[in-house]
């Protein structure tokens with residue numbers, strides 16, 4: 001799995017926190033989601049009630065955690081943070097829920113990875129603001145209802161389809177985050193460069209934006225790596241030359257594919273002749289969970305037109321073959 005990315009050191013974490021926009025106005029791109037969310041929040045504010053639960057879906061690094069923080073900030077409430085993998089027993093969730101104060105925002109990242117019994121407890125908590133605490137064992141076990149103050153759950157998932165329908169249905173609003181356009185990433189980079197005190201030229205920003213996989217987190221990370229390169233080997237300025245040289249060192253290719261993207265495409269072409277090949281077979285070939293291949297690598301490869309999904313499996317496109325510098329064999333399913 002990719003819970004912790006190796007490139008993410010402490011310095012990166014700190015930088016990431018420092019670069020998070022703090023309000024909807026500072027949040028770049030995602031216009032539809034921003035407008036929808038601001039209506040949900042404004043209406044709740046006017047009613048003086050906690051807003052409906054919010055589900056945010058989309059690939060990693062597109063701003064789900066940031067939006068959860070913004071929801072809390074815009075409501076003037078504090079944010080409590082948890083994650084699906086951390087909630088493996090109903091008791092874990094009961095502890096979190098019972099400590100919530102009125103109006104607080106609870107963020108559960110990777111909400112699709114919660115254990116089943118916890119999931120069922122969450123349905124009830126979301127709908128009735130109640131937790132049934134089971135006391136005792138066997139025939140003598142009784143459920144004691146514990147009433148919760150109204151709160152707002154913000155759930156994040158890499159794909160809303162991964163959520164069981166009963167859970168999905170209890171969110172009053174679902175926002176889908178999509179990859180960012182290059183000009184939006186340039187805007188993110190300009191803002192970040194200013195906050196970091198880095199001199200970034202327009203061409204430097206464009207070069208980094210183009211190769212950031214449509215993802216603000218990656219754009220910010222590459223900005224810091226190019227800054228490193230420029231401070232050590234260049235003039236200190238982040239311009240197009242520095243970006244190109246640094247990204248060569250860090251093996252970020254022309255389209256910004258990362259190691260997982262490339263190994264998926266590579267396996268698809270070299271080992272499976274361009275497909276069609278099933279998701280799980282492809283995942284085994286690259287040593288990853290099918291879920292990771294499907295929700296992290298594929299959306300970007302599909303968007304770039306390098307990979308196609310067909311009913312019979314994944315296929316490499318003509319551009320996919322070309323990107324690896326290969327010619328498709330005769331009869332490849334393009």
Ligand code: ADP
Pocket residue numbers: 016017019020021026027028029030059060061062063064065066067156188216217218220
């Ligand atoms: P996710 O939770 O979807 O994995 P995050 O919210 O942690 O993504 O975002 C990763 C980083 O990218 C954040 O530190 C933030 O600085 C930056 N970021 C994400 N979305 C935006 C945006 N719309 N505008 C500016 N910066 C953003």
